[in-house]
Amino acid sequence: MSGPYEAVNTEEISPIPNSLKVRMRSQTDIKRDALKILRISQLLHMKVILVCSPRDQEQNLIHIMLEAAKEFHILDDDQNKLVLLDTAFFYEPLRELNMYRHGLYSARAEILAYRYTDEYSGYWDLTSAWEATAVDAVEVIKQAKRTYLDAVPPQSEQHYSLNLSNFLMALRSSSLSNGRTGQVMFDAKGNRKNFTLHLYRHGGNMELYNKEGMWSSVGTSFNDRLRLVETNDTSQQQSRGIFEGVVKVVVVVEEPFVILDKDRSGNDRFDGFTIDLLKALAEKLQMTYEIYQSPGNMYGAEANNGRWDGIVGEVVSGNATLGMGAISITSTREKVIDFSLGVITSGTNMLISKPKPKETELFQFMKPFSLPLWMAIVGASAVLSLLYFVMDYSNEERLFTVRETLWFSIGTLLMRGTDFSPRRTSQRILTAGFTFFVLITVSTYTANLAAFLTRRSLEVPINSLEELAETSNFQVGTVRNSATMSFFKNGDKNIYRTIWERVVDSDGLVSSSKEGKERSANGNFAFIFDYLINNYAEYTDCDTKMVGIPFRLQEHGIAMRQGASFKTRLNIALLQLKEAGKLAALKTKWWDNKRQCDLEAEKDQDPNFTLNLMAGVFIVGGFGLACSVAFFLFKKFYLLTKITAVKSNQKDKISIDEKKKSPSSDIPVDV
Structure with missing residues (x-):
């Protein structure tokens, strides 16, 4: 098998070494010299670059060299090979370099690095080579102490006073067959011997990293010392994934991140955005998982005795390997656990009942x-x-x-x-x-x-925290023991302290966002919680409405124990899902496609005037019409009666006049 290992003994690596002075120098000066060296290697068409930095944790030379190699596009050429000799790469190669942040995981060039232990050594509680070395040193000293005391009679003076030369001999004779840094043995001069370094390869069009071989201090030739892993063994290792056994995943039931179906069993009980993400990660990382609900369905808060509950407590205690859901990445939680890169960005805002039209008055x-x-x-x-x-x-x-x-x-x-x-x-x-x-x-x-x-x-009754603090028409609440509760409880601004006092006075701490949504829908309750959860509630419950611009922007991540060896691989898998558009598609599936309320139509809808709204106008118009008709009829009948009476009087008068004008009867008179 040809590669950079054989190139060490050939003309592919220049026999003239280049050294960088790093002590008492700035990072800028070191990087400038590194760029000069890499430029020379390009001019000489050197394809293999060997970086030896035995104290890289102090000097950060490997990081500088890789950044310089990126600037010269050395990492873009699949013919180039970089060999990093630094035993500080103990647990997860290149983790200290944040390789997923600097794009090193996508390098086409081969990046090879050594580390003390194998990926599946079982030492999950250690985070660095320095810590591993310290643990082994303590074990060696304990063993040497027992050897020294066993060789000295209990009642002798040497038993109570230290003989340095004898103790050094006891140290050199001590050994560990399976230490944190592998096999530990010393020669007559006190130098370590018979140790093994594991070689891992990054880049080269590979998704993550794979074990290439093991280098042993025992041997007389290059080929004796470096034992390469066969191709079949590498394939078998790849198929094994980064987790051993079944991965326990603890979640909080929170729509739409995690939805629980009680009629089903096993992992099929759970559905939602987080579950779809877990399935995608499991397919990419080839892991088998078992999901269970967090005790009390809580994310995690620290009690007075320092113990954590919820997801955080399960991860800290080792009951769960991963904690997933709408769990926020906070500085307080990162003191006891690690988080992946942010899965999705959110914030905090308010959920209230949708303002209902006021009762229409007649006038x-x-x-x-x-x-x-x-x-x-x-x-x-x-x-x-x-x-x-x-x-x-x-x-x-x-x-x-x-x-x-x-x-x-x-x-x-x-x-x-x-x-x-x-x-x-x-x-x-x-x-x-x-x-x-x-x-x-x-x-x-x-x-x-x-x-x-x-x-x-x-009209919306409130639009911001300031308006909420000034009004007394609303009770205020959030989820108990959530990051939002801690934010207001420990807030350093007056507005946050005022809101927290309102929460306490309103008895507003609820057990879940579902309860908070129900109280909001009933009216006069402002539920302050995660923006994405409130957004889903607004989409699916047409009696609620989000108000206010999201504040306290935050990331939701995947929780894991501190120093987890799989953190980098998990982060790279998340980045690959993001780049492929998988996370955006899941967000569309679980938010936009679940919309049951047409919010845009409500915004664009023209206000319609109903009969109830205009009833008073019709009443006034009808009253005027009734008065005019009544007056018209009154006047008509009054005049008609008056005219009839006048005509009747006129007829009577004419009749009398006619009688007066008619001749009298002849009466005989005597002469």
Whole structure:
């Protein structure tokens, strides 16, 4: 098998080494020298670069060299090979370099690095080569102490005083067959011997990294010391995945991240965004998993005794390998567990009941003006009528009678005008002033009526935390022992402390977001929680509405124990899913496609005026019509009766007159 291992003994690596001085120098100067060396290697067509940095944790040289190699596009050439000699790569190669953040996982060039132990050595509790070395050193000292004391009689002076030369001999004779850094043995000079380093390869069009071989200090030749892994063994290792056995995954049931179906069993009970993500990761990382619900269905909060509950507690105790769901990445939680890269970005906002239309009053059209203002307008019209009548009273040909002055003021107020206009200068001045009064009054009424009707359909009681803090119409709540609760409880701003006091006073701590959503839908309850969860509630429960711009932006991640060896592989798998658009597709599936309420249609819908809203106008119109008909009938029948009576009187009068005019009867008279 050809490769960089054989190239060490060939002309592919320059026999002239280049050294970098790193002590008492800035990172900029070190990087400048690294760029010069790599530029020379390119000019000499060197395909293999060997980086030896035995104290890289202090010098950070390997990181600098890899960054410089990226700038010269050395990592883009699949013919190039970089060999990193640094035993600090103990647990997960290149983890200290944040290889997934710097894009090193996608390098086409082969990046080879050594580490003390195999990936499946079982030492999951260690996080660095320094820690592993310290553990082995303590074990060696304990073994040497026992050897030293066993060789000295209990009652002798040497038993109570240390003989340095004898103790050093005991140290050199100590050994560990399976230490944290592999086999530990020392030669006569105290140097370590018979140790093994495991060689792992990154890049080279490979998804993550694979074991290439083992280097042993025992041997007389290069081929004796480096034993390569056969291709079949590598394939078998790849198929094994990064986890041993069944992976325990603890979740919190929280729609739409995790949805529980009690009618099913096993992993089939769970569905949702997180479950689909877990399936995609399991397929990519070739793992078998078992899902169970978090005790108390909680994410995790620290108790007074320092113990954690919920997902965090399960991961810390080792009951679960992964914790998934809408669990926020916070600094407090990262003190006891590790998180993956952010899976999805969210924030915090409020969920309230959707404002319902107010009950329509019969005389809704009178709302823009108050009752005293209406009375003032009517009074002004009456006074105007009286003034017109008084000013025209002495005129023999006056037009402004009591009836006409009243009609003139009403017509002007309704902007309809009349068939006549005042002729006197005083009346015209009065008319001009009253017309201006009517213009302003009608314009103000029209504007207020439009604003009133618009506000009636679009009014939202609160739009921000500040408005929520100022109003007393809402109770305030959030989920108990959640990151949101901790945020307000430990907030350093007055507004956050005020909101927390409102939560306590309102007894607003709920056991789950489902309970918070139900209280919000019932009205007068502002549920402050995760933006994505509130967004899903607004989409599926048409009685609720999100308000406020999301604040406290945060990431949801995957929880794991501190120093987990699979963290880098898991992060790379997440990045690959993001780049492939899988996470965006899952978000569309579990949010946009689950929408049951047409929010956009509600926003764009034109306000419709119903009969109830205009009933008062119809009543006024009907009242006017009824009065006019009644007056018309009254006048008609009154005049008809009067005319009939007049005609009857006229007939009687004519009859009497005719009788008076008729000749008298002849009466004989004596002469």
